[in-house]
Amino acid sequence: MGHSKVDKAAxxxxxxxxxxxKVRAExxxxxxxxxxxxxxxxxHGGFYRHFASxxxxxxxxxxxxxxxxxxxMERAARKNEEDPRIGLIDAYLTQQHRDAPATGCALVSLGADAGRGNQDFKRAYERQVRAYLDLIAGLGHETEDARAEAMLTLSALVGATLISRAMADPGLCDELLTAVTDQLKQHPSTPPAPAV
Known part of the structure; x- marks a missing residue:
């Protein structure tokens, strides 16, 4: 690749x-x-060398x-080797994530746009939802309910972050993140103990 092509790609x-x-933030x-x-x-004139519109x-x-x-999400899960699901929950439901939409999870910031978007946008959003569900389901123990548990976990993570970003009361925002974190951690994601 020539120098100008490398520069153009960069x-x-x-x-x-x-x-x-910007799209995550705005x-x-x-x-x-x-x-x-x-x-x-x-x-501004160079825009069309990179994109059609x-x-x-x-x-x-x-x-x-x-x-x-x-x-x-994978890095967050690896932060807790004993229970990667807990590592993911702890990393996701934070004040830092809530307060930084520009660098946060795009599922949170783009959900409403995807809901109003065209089919290509919906498919892109869905691909990411599926990837997260597979990731989360793979973090726990293999059970029949692993996919349902992943759906519950992902919905709680995204929903709690979205709601906490949308409210004005910092105390209530923090309370929501803490409560959802605690509830997700208590929710059964491990197989039941064998009957004695």
């Missing part, structure tokens, strides 16, 4: 990274092309924002 990736952060209608290009240190950029940025989450 510039495109930089714009995508910034756009992915939704898909928030970031404008001029603002994104300026933040990437590029001219703003919609094309937003589609790629949304896919990138969603896909970034899998690696973060």
């Amino acid at each position: 510039s495109r990736e930089r714009v995508l990274r910034i756009a992915a952060r 939704g898909v209608t928030g970031p404008g092309v001029a603002e994104l290009m300026k933040e990437a240190g590029l001219t 703003r919609d094309d950029l937003i589609a790629h940025a949304t896919a990138a924002a969603l896909a970034e989450g899998t690696a973060k």
